[in-house]
Amino acid sequence: MALLHADSVTLNQTFHYENTTHSYDIKWCSLGDSSNPPVVFIHGTPWSSQVWSPFALALSRHFHVYLFDNPGFGESPMEREIHINSFHPSDKVSELDSDLARQSEVFAALFKTWEQDWDGRKPHVIAHDHAGLMSLRAYLLHGCIYASLCLIDVVAIGPFGQDLFKTVAENPEHFQRLPDMAFEGILESYIRNAAFKDIPGDVMQMLKAPWLKEGGKAGFTRQLCQANSRSTEEVEGRYEEVGRQIPVKIIWGAQDNWIPVEDATRLGKALHAEEVVQIEGAGHLVMYDQPAQLGVELGSWLNTFTR
Template identity: 40%
Template structure:
């Protein structure tokens, strides 16, 4: 299991679910707030935002099974269907009463599945550059899906070079060396390398296809935030998603790519605080 990422929170608690260890932590005071990360990321991306909001909310951070500090056993599925079930079970374990949820990338589909398919209630939902509508996935995804075993056996330096290049493509402004190091750290060792290609191999649009007809049924306050320069999931999806949700609000963040947390931290932090305080005050 990977150690905690440099500069990130210590996920000092474990929830055992179907043989998996899900690493998590919680801190702060106030209404519950849960952050959901995406792929190939971890809770490290959300850590600064969680710390900033912990003066007003009790924040929960977790790494999906197969990611970050959570277990990466090769026999365990890590597809979006599994992750949605895992999140629903984790919410039950935490015994939260309708938390606010902020989700990025895959975390969007995971949180939507837990809400729409598994009946977990939310106080609000903020969807940040999320996987929710087809099509998604890149040519690289397709190539890896067809040859996951081969990619899993790449020499470590070749794997690391490909991984760093892939991660760098998610940022608009460019990553600092310490950011790149933190993002790739969970995938560097032998278990991490295999897990990295396994999660791509199990990506399947059917898990979002199941959600698309249900998006209009969401009644909790929902907000969409997107980086205008996102090349992984282009910004036109923001308006498409908002329309599918019944016309919810949208904020486009300039000079930000898919890694909006790193590209535009001040703008994103301001937007999240504005949104969360507004919906909490309206409860």
């Protein structure tokens, strides 16, 4: 696993989607033989699909693997407001809010275009961080049906919030006016706090890069604003339905500083999960802290459905 951080995947497809308020262009790709069982990876915040690249490349030997960047993350640009039917936010936080409800809607639309190539097969979905809530919303509210669901250190069950989220949400315009050097320092500190082990320099640069380009500071600010308020109300009371209909596995870094490991147990009970696994020596970025163990857990989980 020594080359884990060096692997990368090119998102060579674009999906366009519009609703009554916004327009989206999502970058995505698929790997492997299309006749193999489909697997969909969903990234969280403030990451991109690149956190899944090594696992996607490895699994593409036996699965048809899908990767994509959420709106405003990685290679996918931020959504554009449609002025014909203009959306008027009530305050600056709402204007910046990346809104997980909207992100879930876009994922569901993308998912349904992929369904056309699956010949009735259902995909295995692997989700990290706020992708947990996205995948659950897509399943419960948008009719996206999975073969199984694996949730890794996910946002899905309240309460939420960190001091940084609250501070930025109170004064987002001040955060955006930070000098570039100060912003990069906060960004790097924020990312380091997500890992239990030291992050190699090239991995840190890859994780920072989308937020250091033009418009990145505003994009990073909006995802912090969203992190202070999650879109769980419509679905959290329905989690039991998911576990009764499909197999669910939960994986958690035992030293997660962002979402306490106790949430894994709470979520496991709410979802009636078949497995709840804690990985020692791993924080929120378990894919970098313990890549070998995570790879084994993912492989053993998916293997149960291909025997």
